[in-house]
Amino acid sequence: MMPADNHTFFAPVTYILTGIPGTEESHVWISIPFCLMYIATLFGNCLLLFIILTERSLHEPMYLFVSMLAAADLLLSTTAVPTMLAVFWFGAGEISFAACLTQMFFIHVSFLAESAIILAMAFDRYVAICDPLRYTMILTKSVIGKLGLAIVTRSFCFNFPVIFLVKQLKFCRTNLLPHIYCEYMAIVRLACDDITVSIWYGLATAILVIGLDAVLIALSYGLILRAVFQLPSNDARLKAIRTCSSHLCVILMFYTPVFFLIFARRFGHIIPGYILILLANLCVLIPPMLNPIVYGLKTKEILKRVINVFHRWCRGSSLLS
Template sequence: MAAINETSIQHPSFLLLGMAGLEDLHSWISIPFCLMYITALLGNFTLLFVIAVERSLHEPMYLFLAMLAVADLVLSSSTVPKALSIFWSLSKEMTFHACLTQMFFTHLSFIAESTILLAMAIDRYVAICNPLRYATVFTHSVVARIGLAAIARSFCVMFPTIFLLRRLPFCGHSVMPHTYCEHMGIARLACADISVNIWYGFATTLLSPGVDIVLIGVSYVLILRAVFRLSSKAAQLKAVGTCSSHVCIILIFYTPAFFSFFTHRFGHNVPHHVHILLANLYVTLPPMLNPIVYTMKNKLIREKVSQVLFRTIQVW
């Protein structure tokens, strides 16, 4: 009995299966995910480099975009390399502590990105609805504090999950039908009551990205109300144009994430491999598309990226 109890409190290494039921297609599935990850790396590093070297881009809106690029890089790099390793049958095993580390940085970067998107929405609100105060409200020191607040908030939300998972016994249950470790995916392998984990995960989802999306929605309702009050049609179009790229990024980020969250908890008739596919999409699709959307939609960024790339090609 003592041996059994001792075994039950040990933290096993986990065997990640990838997309269970689609093992024969893993090699094919890996191709789009690999291309998306490479595109995300190139796009976000290019954006960071351009914002760093171009002094004209050292403005709050572009500094928030740089923070978003860093969050995207952490989000995708925490998950995609291991997923590709599973798809290519290189390594499917992860130690318990490595799994906790991956889970922590994946969720931390997701919450940080949600916080940054909220800050960007407030930035657009002040720029359009109260432009005379914009320079005094969004100083460089305020932007830096917002970045630190995003990290601190994410850390405070995710740090308790480490202890919530470490207290659980696993009784030798170590097979995880997923491509990366997430909070509830680990908790469901435990041979104990996980009600605290379920409620904590539900509460943090509602109180972090859930509250963020509500506040973002409120800010855009106020923005639209201010835009429609403008007398000039050209001014209305300009105001809408400055927000369009941010709205696209919000839709790209939240749509697959919330769809994955709700199908995971309430979509019991949805096949398991669809859950896993959605979970992989929300860590790869936004990091890939965010720099593309901003480069295509924002004329200044598009010009600066072209100039920097042209100078780089000339040097080579």
């Protein structure tokens, strides 16, 4: 740790993740729900991927997008949560500068990828309801593959500048990072020089990427609702809305905490820091855990195959015993 008044700049070799400031005595208790949510995330998303990839009848656009979302959820949670648990359980907060930048990069890549996948799923629902006769012609496997490549490319391209912005910053205060994983704004605020460009790039990315995705999703659902209300019977309307219910839940679970966190960081200076850190952690934990549950319970095809998988496992266990 270096004093702030001598302005001796240094390139940090390591950072020390301090955990959630003000809650040090409760770290073990906080870690319990975090660990349980991570286990549920791993189990749910791996099971979802296994079912979709092994069942040929589920190799359809909607389920392929669900598998992409499950993969992004696994990347997001696995990049961040083991570090959280190491800090909570062992106080092992030391992380090299390169590892910290790598973790930060993949966390943000996962976030942008999830937002893009949710947008692609909105387009899928729009085509399925507004142009059902051309659904299989528009959303071919080739098109889905190109969309997946575009999602990955966009996520990487918007996050590469973040690496260079952080690497050019000069540090003179401390290498203590008041967080439980490497997060962009937490690192930037340790710098001694002007961080205006870094802050505005983060805000611009949030608005131009996540904000634009949210606007396009809202536009898609506006067109979907217009098409639904033009259907001749109430049963047809309810059926159409029911096919969107899982996706709507995923939208709310992802965008509600993300937008609250974005605006709280920029304008909510009265909010305690530990609340913002907890909210950032919940953005990493809650959607990846709940997404497979939502699709597993609300999608009959997936639920039926989940029950079949458990039935086979139980029958195999009884035979072995």
